[in-house]
Amino acid sequence: MPSAAINQALWYRRFGPPAEALALEASDIPPLDPGRVRVQMTAAPINPSDLIPITGAYRHRVVPPRVAGHEGCGVVVESADPRLLGRRVLPLRGEGTWQSFVQADPEWTIPVPDEIPDDLAARAYINPLAALLMLEAWPPAGRRVLLTAAGSTCARLLGAWALESGAREVLAVHRSPAHAESLAALGLTPIREDDPKLAAAASIADLAFDAVGGRLAARLLAEMPRRGDLVSYGLLSGEPFLPTPAGPTVHRFHLRDRLEGVSADAWRGWFESLWPRLRTATIPSVxxxxxxxxREALASFDESGRSSKPIFRFAEVDPGPTPP
Ligand SMILES: NC(=O)c1ccc[n+]([C@@H]2O[C@H](COP(=O)([O-])OP(=O)(O)OC[C@H]3O[C@@H](n4cnc5c(N)ncnc54)[C@H](OP(=O)(O)O)[C@@H]3O)[C@@H](O)[C@H]2O)c1
Known part of the structure; x- marks a missing residue:
């Protein structure tokens, strides 16, 4: 580690709207904790699941001060095990990833295959793993699947992988008209949220993956067949909804629930399943x-109809003065 290196980190020290609560802070790099590796970050995306906790929505379990960010990719630059030095990894399930250097537990640190570029590796966890586990829990084969917030990365993966797994059709309900063409290119059937055809589409869908909640979820429940299943995995509207007594069965999915008690072997196994799928996946650009x-990255994140995922890039380590 060059002695001149500093850490730049996006901290939130109180709850609030992310643009107000976050601050970029520079600090010296502390000594490495025993049993940890130090990872110099190269890329870390902005996901809704990074921003929601900053608002205080999960204040019962996520409390500041914290560095934000849940996933990203980097290079091991300090380790007691010299074999790890220089390895590209995902430093997950520990410190926030929106900082130049992350101390990580090697047990939960995932090696990145050579052929996976940083910008893809940095997004290999939250959305792909959620999509993989949801499709395992609610297999889409032979079913008509409906997705909400279909322009999102997670819904696109759900839709494409549902078709690969034998779904009869995937109805992709999206908010911005900008997504229709790219959803159709994935083989999905695009439907605008405000299209009068939404009711007819919902009435033939027997498996829905909903990330919006609120009035849209309530509407789907009212229209879907009674034998159907609606999996709620996000509340982008910020509004909850209630199951309808005579409506489809409502299930909740939270990745964090699936991580509780998972063994390191099972954890690594998930990524072994994901890498080949991600190699061929059509995933939004960055x-x-x-x-x-x-601040500009957050503003870009908030643009409705965006076709790319804002991703942070980090400065190179200052190698210090060149020796004479
Ligand atoms: N439960 C879990 O474990 C889990 C894991 C992974 C992801 N998720 C959830 O999956 C969702 C998508 O995440 P992502 O990273 O894939 O998102 P993303 O790629 O950043 O895309 C966000 C999308 O959300 C749409 N959107 C935002 N607010 C909306 C609203 N009120 N109504 C309808 N659409 C809205 C936007 O649509 P437009 O462009 O059309 O405006 C945009 O396409 C989030 O809710 C996230 O929390 C949950």
Whole structure:
């Protein structure tokens, strides 16, 4: 580690709207904790699941001060095990990833295959793993699947992988008209949220994956067949909804529930399943922002109809003065 290196980190020290609560702070790099590796981050995306806790929505279990960010990719630059030095990894399930250096527990640190580029590796966890586990829990084969927030990364993966797994059709309900063409290119059937055809589409869907909640989820429950299943995995509207007594069965999915008690072997096994799928997946492109431009990155995240995922890039380590 060059002695001149500093850490830049996006902290939130109180709850609030992310643009107000976050601050970029520079600090010296502390000594490495025993049993940890130090990872120099190269890329970390912005996901809704990074922003929601900053607002205080999960205040019963996520409390500031914290560095934000749940996933990303980097290179091991300090380790008691010299074999790990220089390895590209995902430093997960520990410190926030929106910082230049992350101390990580090697047990939960995932090696990245050579052929997976940083910008894809940095997004290999939250959405792909959620999509994989949801499709395992509610197999889509032979069913008509409906997705909400279909322009999102998670819904696109759900839709494409549901078709690969034998879904009869995937109805992709999206908010911005900008998504229709790219959803159709994935083989999905795009439907605008405000299209009068939504009711007819919902009436033939027997498995829905909903990330919006609120009035849209309530409407789906009212229209879907009674024998159907609706999996609620996000509340992008910020509004809850109630199951309807005579409606489809409502299930909740939270990745964090699936992580509780998982063994390190099972954890690594999930990524072994994901890498080949991600190699061939059509996943939205990235829009890179140096971490110093975090405000612009957040503004880009909030643009409805965006076709790319804002992703932070981190400064190179200053190697210090060149020896004479
Ligand atoms: N439960 C879990 O474990 C889990 C795991 C992974 C992801 N998720 C959830 O999956 C969802 C998508 O995450 P992501 O990273 O894939 O998102 P993303 O790629 O950043 O895309 C966000 C999308 O959300 C749409 N959106 C935002 N607010 C909306 C609203 N009120 N109504 C309808 N659409 C809205 C936007 O649509 P437009 O462009 O059309 O405006 C945009 O396409 C989030 O709710 C996230 O929390 C949950």
């Amino acid at each position: 829009r890179p922002f140096p971490i110093e431009y975090w």
